[in-house]
Every structure is written in C-alpha cells, then in structure tokens.
Amino acid sequence: MDLKQELNTTQYEAVTTTEGPVLVIAGAGSGKTRVIEYRVLHLIQNNIDPSSILLLTFTRRAAREMLFRASRHNTQCQDVDGGTFHSFAYRMLRKYSQSIGLSPSFSILDEGDSEEAIQRASSKHGVYEEKPGEKKRFPKKDTLKSIFSAVINKGFSVAETLNREYPHFLKFSPEIEKIRIGYEEYKKAKGYLDYDDLLIYLKSLLSDETTNEKISRRYRYIMVDEYQDTNRLQGEIVFALGSRHNNVMAVGDDAQSIYGFRGATHENIMRFPKEFPGCKIITLEKNYRSLQGILDVANPILENMEKKYPKRLISTQEFGGGRPIMNYFANAYDEAEWIAGTIRGFLAKGFPPDEIAVLYRASHLSIPLQAELAKNGVDFRVFGGLRFYELAHTKDVMAYLKIIANHKDELAWHRVLTMAEGIGPATADKIIEEINSGADMGTAMARVLGKYGAGHKYSAELKKLITFLNAASDKKHGIEEQLSLVIGYYTPIMEEKFDDWPQRATDLEALERLITHYHSLKEFLADLAIEPPEKRGIDFKTEDKSVTLSTIHSAKGLEWGTVFIIALADGYLPSQFALRDSAELEEEQRLLYVAVTRAKDNLWLSLPMETERADLPRVNKLCRFLAAPNVLGKISEMGGNY
C-alpha cells in the first residue's frame, strides 16, 4: 500500500515517525484514528513484531474502534496489544502482581460493588449511627465513592475535594476521611481492587525497576489515543511505560476534552513534551469528516469559548452541504415521535441504519425515543448509561458465580444470602463471619450449617442454598454448566422478585452465550467488570446493523452520516449541575462541539419546550451555546412542529 496516497503530508509525517516521542494535536474529524491505524500498519510492514505495539485509550469504545480499524488491512495487526488503561492494568497485574506483593487472587470491584464495600467499611466506623440531636445529612455511598475517586484521580485531599465539589459536606471531613481509610483497609484485607486501584497498582508495578524493564522490553511502541481524556495518574503511567525507549505517540485534541469531571487534564498534553524531550509535535487541522455547513456551526462554538482553541476546521469536502436544522417540539414525546418517524422514513429510502445516530447529554433522555423506535419497528443499539452487568438480575447471577470462584467474596455472599427468604442484612453478616473463619469452602459451609442449619425460620432455605453452592462448585462442571446451574437456581427467585422477569430472563440467556468465549470464571467475571458488553442485546449480535443511540460521552471518536442531537435545552446541555462553575460550563460547551462534529452529512438539532422536571423552569430555553448569534445564524430554525 502506498501510504503517501492514503495520507496527507502531516498525517504521513506522523505515521512514518516511528522512533522517538511524538505528540499529535488533531482537530475533530482530522483523521487521528486514521493516523494510528496506518502507523500500526507501517510499523508491521517494517517488520516490527505486532505484539510489541501497545494501543491505549480511556474509553472502551474508542479502544475497540482503534483495534478494529488497525486490524482491517493486515491480519497481523490482530496481534497488536491494547485496550483501555484499566484492562491493560488488569492484565499486567495478573502477570506481575507478586512483584509488588499483591496476591494474584485479587478480584475486581465494579462501581456498585465499591459502593457496597464503602457502606460496609463505614458501618464499622459507626458514622451512620445517629447521634442524639444531630440530624444526619451525611453523604450517601455513591457520593462517598465519587469523593474517594476524586481524591485519587485529581490528587486532592478529602477536605480539598469537599471544599471544591461538596462544600455542604465540608463539616463531615474528618468522618469521611476515616471512612476512606476504612475502605482502603477493607479492600486490602479482602483482596479487592476497584477501578482506581487498577491504575494505582499498575503505576507501582511500573515503578518497580525489574518489572518496568520487563514490560518495556515487551512493549516497544506505545500509542495513546484521546490523550486529552487521561488524568494525572494515567499520564504518569504513560511516562513510566515510555521512559526506557521513548517510543511513545500521544494523540489528542484539547478542544474535545470532556472528562474533566473525573480528573482528566489538558496538562497531560502540555507536560508530554517536557517528559519526553525532543518530542516532535504534529498538528492536523483539515477536517475530512463533515460538510462545511456542519463545521460552520462547530467553529463558532469553539470561538465563543473563553479559553481559546486556535484551530478552525476547514472542510475538505467539495460540496458545502445545507445548514443544520433546528426543530422545536411541545415536549419530549413529540420530539421522540418525530425523530422515530423520520428515521423510519430514512431507512425506507435505503439509508444504512449504521449511518444514523441519536446523541444526548444524559442517558435517561433516550427513554421516550427507545419506546418510539420500538413502536416503529426500528432496530437500535444503546450506548452509555446503565450497563448490562449493572442490571440487578445480572448482578444477582454474578454474585453466585463470584462465590463459586472465590468462597470468601463477602460482598457476593451478602447479596446472595439476603436473597434467601428470612435472611436480611443482620443475619447475613453473622453468617459471613462464620464463613470467614473457615479455611476452605467445605469447612466454612459445614460450620455455617452447624450453627444456623437448624432452629431458625430461615434454616431450610439456608441449607438449600449451601447445598446448591457446594454442588455447583464441583470442579467436574464446566463454567457453562455452572452458569446454567446458577440460572436454574436463581430463576424462581427472579420470578418472585421482578414483575418483568421474562425480559430479564432474556438477558440471562445472553449471559449464557457470552460465557462460551471464556475458559475460566475468574476471567469471565473480571471481563464483565472491566470490558463489559454495553447493554442489553448489544455485542451479542454485532453483525446486525442498527441505529445508534448514545450519550455524547460514549460517542466520542465515532462518526455517522446523519446525526440527531436531542434535548438541547439549558439545564440538559449544559447540565444544570455545571451552571455554577465556569470550568464545568466550558466542558459542556466542548461536549456540544464533540456532538456536532460527529456528523458527516446531516445534522438535526431538537428541543422539547416543556420540562417534566420540577427543578427546571417550566418552559425550556434553547441551549445557551446554540443561542449565541454567530452559532444560531448558521442554523435553519423550523418552528412548525411546535
């Protein structure tokens, strides 16, 4: 393949500079994934071992896209290693955990598990106990989790974090700090790693000289996409990975930085040339994606920002394309109905469904649309929001599997025990204490049965559960069989627990199909936490082409011929939570910029006028970033639907 024909001059330079540090600053749609794609190809054509190339990025979708595109041209590219920082961390830790004194039998806590663990850790500190005369407006577990996560990802203390983000909880600073330490100790004692720990342990793995040398010898070419979305910790990981050979390429666009809320910082881009002296900086400005009509809206959105981004995207397309169209509707249901009808019309005319996407700020905004699309018989896939593994019934089934994989997983036991009739949180804790004192599954279970197997109202139920878990743990079963045993046991519980159990039963079948790709329960459970299928139905039928529904965050790095952006009201975008802080507000503005630049040919904007929410004004106002005259002037407004 002649690279010079496939790439423009700057892209070519980025692709062929294979030795030494390179920083690529790339505008939206300027072909940065293309650069990574062809650089991998170029390296392999120059006899570089594909398994010595490592591609890293922050989101799973971007990681998948990157690896998929790279492997299109040359099958050897399939051996290129890569994924999210978290999945890479997991693999390295599995391999080298001993070198930092971490037990190799650690298990991963997903977000929900972490919150449970925090609650368990905090109850031991008695913070939730009511003191007389003191009303407890104490942060809830999910808030605690995000405080602790900010402490790690942004590098602030608990007090500083509270001061910046939760000033109303500042008075609880000492208690919260106590819980944080309790949570850390709890995880250490139980061998649990949460998402943040994966990165922390990876970093300490890389600061171990011997391990760093081993890893650096294996991965000689590092490429990081969406570098503006990495946080300090991830930046340090990149520096540590590249410190020995300096063959690191980072690709990013600070105008598309939308993960500030979790600690991503554009400082990583600024720091990169300092960490890697002699770094070559390449800027890509030509837009290959969108028609000029779309860029005419995107450019002023950038220009209106206080922080200046010097890029102005120029379309390379021959035809200008029409202006994006703004539609107003009475409410979200009218909006959904119209969009679903329009999409059905496009499909009827032969538009490929995988070239159509609907984007929105928050996942719940897609619910009316999901209903309308289903009514219209349009197949769609949903990205972002609640994930498959976070559904209550999936988590239930996984809890049984976690016990089978590790009989001391006390969070899993807690969930499983409280599902049994007559056992609530208090009894579950007593039983768990007994389990913890047994050295192996067999003795632990025997002790539990000895103590609670008779004489309580729940004894029969407990006996049934223990007998089942013992039988299902038998090594003679394959993992597929173990899963179907668990589902068999759980199904009556599910039918009791949920009115809509038939729908949930389908999800469990999907789980059965998914597990066939795995060899061990441990691997299956870890993957479900770190690289899970996106949502119901998704990934189980990837060959199907369907319309995409996605949060703007999850849409980054992707493109479609026709894009609808819905719910463009102040309060939704920008989110009402971002209104108080100018930095957060700018992030919302960049978010709109990202959304607009996803479109290649057609862009439809829309706004429902009526709010359902009591905390917003009754009549919506157009998103302030679109209402700016230099932006609005580039949009055709259609009032007719309202």
Added chain:
DNA sequence: TGAGGTGGGTTTTTT
C-alpha cells in the same frame, strides 16, 4: 431485634 414492605425523593458524563 431484624425482616420485609411501602412511599417519597432523585437521577450527568466513565472505568
């Protein structure tokens, strides 16, 4: 004391 049901309040974005 603890299990389990009910009703009221809330819900951003990702790993």
Added chain:
DNA sequence: ACCCACCTCA
C-alpha cells in the same frame, strides 16, 4: 429504576 428512611409485624 433505584435508593433510603420509616413503618409494621413476628
């Protein structure tokens, strides 16, 4: 849809 505080019943 989920979480939590509160209530009732054994």
